[in-house]
Amino acid sequence: MTAGARLDLVVTAATEPVPGVRCLRLAAAGGGELPGFVPGSHLVVDCGGRPNAYSLTSDGLEPTEYAISVLLVEDGAGGSRWAHERLDVGARVSARPPRSAFPPVARARRHLLVAGGIGVTPVVSHLRAARRRGQDARVLYLHRAGRGAHAADVRELAGDRAELFTDRRAFTARLDEALADQPLGAHLYLCGPAGLTDRVLAAAAARGWPASRVHTERFGPDALGPGDPFTVTLTRVGTTVAVPAGGSLLEALERAGVDVRSQCRRGVCGECRLPVTGGQPLHRDLFLSEEAKAAGDSLMPCVSRAAGPHLEVPL
Amino acid sequence: MAGTEAQPRRGFPFPFGEDRYRYSTNVEPARVPVSTAAGRWGATVVDVDGEYRRELAERARILAADPTRHAAAPHLRVAAWDAVLTLLRELAASYPASMRLSRLGAGRWRWENRLLGVVAEPVYGDDASLPAEPLRWVASQLQEDLVLLDERAGQLWVEAGVVTFAAGWSFGFDLGMSFLEIHGPVPSSVHREGVFTRAQEFIRRLQPHEPYRRTNWGMTVGRRLDTSLERYPEWAPERARILTVDDAAFGRLLHLRVEVQHLLRLPDSGAVLFLIRTYLLPLEALAAVEPWRRRTAEVLATLPAEIAEYKGLAPFRGRAVAWLRAARPGTGDPR
Ligand code: FES
Numbered sequence: 001m002t003a004g005a006r007l008d009l010v011v012t013a014a015t016e017p018v019p020g021v022r023c024l025r026l027a028a029a030g031g032g033e034l035p036g037f038v039p040g041s042h043l044v045v046d047c048g049g050r051p052n053a054y055s056l057t058s059d060g061l062e063p064t065e066y067a068i069s070v071l072l073v074e075d076g077a078g079g080s081r082w083a084h085e086r087l088d089v090g091a092r093v094s095a096r097p098p099r100s101a102f103p104p105v106a107r108a109r110r111h112l113l114v115a116g117g118i119g120v121t122p123v124v125s126h127l128r129a130a131r132r133r134g135q136d137a138r139v140l141y142l143h144r145a146g147r148g149a150h151a152a153d154v155r156e157l158a159g160d161r162a163e164l165f166t167d168r169r170a171f172t173a174r175l176d177e178a179l180a181d182q183p184l185g186a187h188l189y190l191c192g193p194a195g196l197t198d199r200v201l202a203a204a205a206a207r208g209w210p211a212s213r214v215h216t217e218r219f220g221p222d223a224l225g226p227g228d229p230f231t232v233t234l235t236r237v238g239t240t241v242a243v244p245a246g247g248s249l250l251e252a253l254e255r256a257g258v259d260v261r262s263q264c265r266r267g268v269c270g271e272c273r274l275p276v277t278g279g280q281p282l283h284r285d286l287f288l289s290e291e292a293k294a295a296g297d298s299l300m301p302c303v304s305r306a307a308g309p310h311l312e313v314p315l
Numbered sequence: 316m317a318g319t320e321a322q323p324r325r326g327f328p329f330p331f332g333e334d335r336y337r338y339s340t341n342v343e344p345a346r347v348p349v350s351t352a353a354g355r356w357g358a359t360v361v362d363v364d365g366e367y368r369r370e371l372a373e374r375a376r377i378l379a380a381d382p383t384r385h386a387a388a389p390h391l392r393v394a395a396w397d398a399v400l401t402l403l404r405e406l407a408a409s410y411p412a413s414m415r416l417s418r419l420g421a422g423r424w425r426w427e428n429r430l431l432g433v434v435a436e437p438v439y440g441d442d443a444s445l446p447a448e449p450l451r452w453v454a455s456q457l458q459e460d461l462v463l464l465d466e467r468a469g470q471l472w473v474e475a476g477v478v479t480f481a482a483g484w485s486f487g488f489d490l491g492m493s494f495l496e497i498h499g500p501v502p503s504s505v506h507r508e509g510v511f512t513r514a515q516e517f518i519r520r521l522q523p524h525e526p527y528r529r530t531n532w533g534m535t536v537g538r539r540l541d542t543s544l545e546r547y548p549e550w551a552p553e554r555a556r557i558l559t560v561d562d563a564a565f566g567r568l569l570h571l572r573v574e575v576q577h578l579l580r581l582p583d584s585g586a587v588l589f590l591i592r593t594y595l596l597p598l599e600a601l602a603a604v605e606p607w608r609r610r611t612a613e614v615l616a617t618l619p620a621e622i623a624e625y626k627g628l629a630p631f632r633g634r635a636v637a638w639l640r641a642a643r644p645g646t647g648d649p650r
Contacts, residue, residue, distance in 0.1 A: 005524075035524045036582035061439070061583050062421070099522050103585035106465050107390045129583075133393055133440070212468035224520060264342045264527070268517040286513045286520075287340075 007034065011091045012065060020072045021118065021149040022084050023057075027065050029092060034063045039129040040102030040122040040189075040217065043068055044226055044246070046094040047079035048086065051226040051246045055121035055191075055217070056098060057150060059128040066098070069149055071118040096226075096246065102189070102217040104129065109185035111137040112178065114200055116192025117144070122217055123191060124150050127157035137161065140178060142171040142196070175200065179207040191217045224266075224284065230306035234258065234315040235277065249301035249311075258315055260301060267303035274301050278312025281305075324604060325354030326364055327596050330530040330573050334613040338501075338622070340513050345526035345577055352606040359409035360526050360577050361402065361457050362592055367430060370458045370480075370540065377479040377541055378451070383487030384543075387448045388475045394463050394586035395449045395475060396440050400424070401581055401588065402453050402461075403437075428456055450477055459577075462486075464494065464518070464587040471515055471587065473497065478543075480593045482533050482572060483627060485544035494518070502621040523582035531574045533626045534635070538570065538595050554630045565638055566599035569631065571611065598635065602642040612639035 013025040026043075028034050037060035042053045045068070058067035070083040087093060102122050104111055111130060115123045120141055130137035138161040141154055145166040154162045165171035179188075188204055190197050197216055204214050226246035233240045234256070243252040250272055253260050263271040267285030275298050283293040285300035292298065299311075329351045348358040356362075378384055387395060403426055407416035413429040422439035433456070438444035445452045454461060454477035462476035471494040478486035489497050498511045521527065535542055536553040557568055577590040602608040615628070616636045623629050 038523065038580075038582065038585035062418075097522075097524050100580070100585055105467065106394060106584065106586065107467060264340070264517075265344065266342065266517060266520070266527070268340045268342060268513055270339065286516045 005097055007095045007097060009066070009093050009095055011087050011089050011093065014088055018147050018149050020147070022070045022072070022087070023067065023149075024070065024083070024087055025058075025065050025067050026093065026095075032064070034066060035097045036060050036063060037098035037125075038100035038103045039125045040104065041098040041100045041125070042102075042122070043098050044096040045083070046246075048082040050077060050079040050082070051096075052079035052083070053099075053225070055102075055125070057121050057124040057153070059132065060098070060125065061129075061132070069118065069121050071149075102191070102215065104135075104189075105187045105213075105215070107185070108187040109136065110183055110187070111135065112182060112186055112188045113137060113139045114175065114188065114190050114192070115139065115141045116196040117142070117147075118149055119190075119192030119196075119217070120148075120150050120154065121191075123189070124153050124157070126189065127154065131157055138178075139163065140171065140175055141165065142168065142192070172199075176203060176207075179204055179209065186213070188214045190215070224303060227282070227284075227305045230309050230311065232306070232311045232313060233278070235312055236315055243305065248303065249299075249305060253301060253315070260315075262302055265302040267300045270300075272300055272302050273298055274313050274315070276311060277314050279310045280307040281311065282307040324596065324600055326356050326362070327351070327353065327594055328356040328530055328573050328575050329353070329604075329607055330532045331610050331614050334610055335617050336614045336622070338510055340510055340517065340529075342514070342517060342527045342529045342578070345528040353604045357528070357575070359405070360528075360579070360590070361405045361409060361459060362575070363406070363410055363413075363430070363458065367458060371431070371455060373540060374454065374477075374479045378454075378477070381545060383545070384479050385448070385451050385454075385477045386475050386486070386490050387450055388463075388465075391463050391465060391475045391584075391586060392442070392449075393440070394465070394581060394584035394588075397581040397584040397586065398461065398463060398588050399437060399445075399449045399453045400439060400583075401579065402457060406457060426456075431456070450475060454479075459590040459592045462589040462591070464589055466519060466585075466587070469519070470494065471518055476589075478591070480540040480591070481543040482531075482535070482574065482593070483542055483544065488544065502619075502625050518578060518587055521578060521580040521587065523580045523585075526577055526579045528575060528577045531576060533572045534628050534631070535570045535572045535595060536568055536631075538597075540593055540595070542572075554627065557631055558634060562638060562641075563599075565634065566602065566642070567597055569598045569635060569638075570595040571598070571601055598638060598642075602639060608639055608642055612636050615639070 008029040009026040010029045011024055012027045015023050042055045044051045044053050054068035056066055057069055070080050072084050073080045104126055113123045113126055127137055139154055139158050140163050142165045190200050229245045231240050231242050241252045241256045243249050261271050263269040268287055270287045281296055281299035282305045284303045287300055345360050348355050403416045406414045415427045417425045419425055424437050426435045460478040460480050462473055464471040465474045473489050473492055494515050536557050542550050573594045575592045579588045581588055615632055623632050
């Protein structure tokens with residue numbers, strides 16, 4: 001499978017076990033095994049042309065189905081509404097292979113998982129793996145009354161090591177206690193709304209947890225996420241090429257028949273460097289020095305994009 | 316000195332794309348075949364060739380004599396099984412005529428290797444289902460050396476593996492060290508360019524199902540795969556002694572050593588699997604391929620002194636250049 005690979009999936013089940021959360025099961029359109037994934041991985045689903053990331057809640061070992069849960073975001077960009085309205089059993093959907101950005105730490109002697117609201121989704125796949133591997137995992141899960149997505153899964157997977165809360169104060173008190181009372185070698189994983197995550201991070205820091213043992217899910221800084229669409233003008237050729245979200249500038253140039261040298265296609269080898277004569281690059285590579293990035297007059301088109309709607313290159 | 320049998324040239328991963336060698340983060344997507352002046356390499360992640368049985372027998376001898384070439388770590392048990400299944404899948408997909416992996420049920424597999432006459436029924440995560448520790452067992456099915464890297468606190472650590480064909484390093488010594496510590500001895504000019512910090516960040520970004528590869532090279536006297544630090548007293552003197560042999564023996568004994576290294580993010584554990592496959596080609600066979608003869612002479616002649624020193628080529632580099640330049644096209648190797 002290559003970096004730009006796509007999975008053709010078909011919806012095999014769609015339910016709404018709690019209001020506003022649509023749980024989908026997806027299988028390979030052609031049947032058979034799907035690429036396995038690391039616990040805590042997410043799937044970038046093409047939601048009517050918009051790439052949206054959803055945590056996988058199923059087990060990643062030899063999967064034949066993926067499960068995701070989509071929270072309806074009323075004031076979002078529309079991807080979740082699209083998933084709620086369009087993804088019924090039998091619907092086809094395209095996705096990029098699972099990406100790992102929130103993995104369990106192999107050396108952890110205990111996994112303390114803290115979830116708020118829909119942030120429970122990656123925690124569910126962590127729990128499945130922990131049970132399969134015989135590891136010590138504990139959960140504190142805060143959700144609104146009657147809106148606890150995957151509450152039954154959490155209880156079933158973690159048993160008496162799961163504590164569920166609908167009362168914020170009770171949760172905060174118990175969290176503080178739990179943070180004070182973990183064995184050496186415990187790791188803390190957080191997933192939830194920003195406000196909750198910030199509060200837990202602060203509480204953990206106050207209790208002396210080193211940053212290296214605290215993990216948050218990071219869709220954002222996934223350095224090579226799909227990014228936003230933009231256009232690029234090739235000043236010598238005299239054309240303008242569109243770069244879609246989820247596709248690289250390098251691929252767009254190649255499609256347009258422009259020959260650009262490349263090797264790694266991951267922003268590390270330095271082969272594909274291009275001058276920039278207009279627009280602001282969004283650097284995502286590992287090759288250019290900080291100074292070269294700040295200068296903004298070149299970029300690595302295999303991974304880097306435009307910070308605005310448009311770039312200009314002298315090709 | 317060690318044996319001098321030549322390996323077939325056809326699949327040899329000739330590593331020089333230019334007349335000048337420079338250290339770089341030369342990674343590229345795996346499984347993309349590369350055409351060379353003599354053939355083709357790189358279509359698969361694991362490579363089984365005519366040396367298969369011989370190299371596996373040699374690995375078994377080395378492991379029996381020196382247990383420090385193998386290490387497992389309790390916290391990487393899941394990763395070890397992840398590596399086993401990943402590698403068996405790669406082998407079966409690449410060599411369907413001689414190797415087969417069938418699924419018997421959830422986590423239960425049957426492995427048939429006709430080349431070795433081996434049948435096994437591994438159960439994922441159950442060490443008792445294999446006759447040896449999983450990494451060690453899987454290393455008996457493929458020619459690649461293998462290392463597991465675990466990520467902790469933003470760094471990669473070498474914590475398990477089977478390495479019997481190390482080129483001038485010691486797996487036992489490097490075990491437990493970080494990726495950057497291990498590359499400490501590399502010349503300072505290379506470090507200044509940030510090649511290894513970049514490489515580490517690249518590996519940290521690696522995702523499952525997107526294997527990458529790079530090549531590395533050196534030179535070895537004799538067809539000796541195990542040039543680990545453990546056996547330094549045996550092979551180091553040969554590097555000086557080769558200057559005393561005649562030209563015919565020189566071309567037979569001095570080998571271009573190429574490593575094809577693969578990097579895979581394992582899909583269950585999230586650990587990184589690093590594979591090292593070693594190829595040796597004597598100069599006389601290399602010189603029979605005219606573009607290889609010319610280019611290797613150029614690369615060796617222009618190699619910066621500190622890199623030649625680091626790669627251990629200093630004693631014989633001058634003679635190797637002279638030998639290659641004098642070798643008449645097509646006469647290097649009689650076959
Ligand atoms: S192709 Fe290597 S940096 Fe772009």
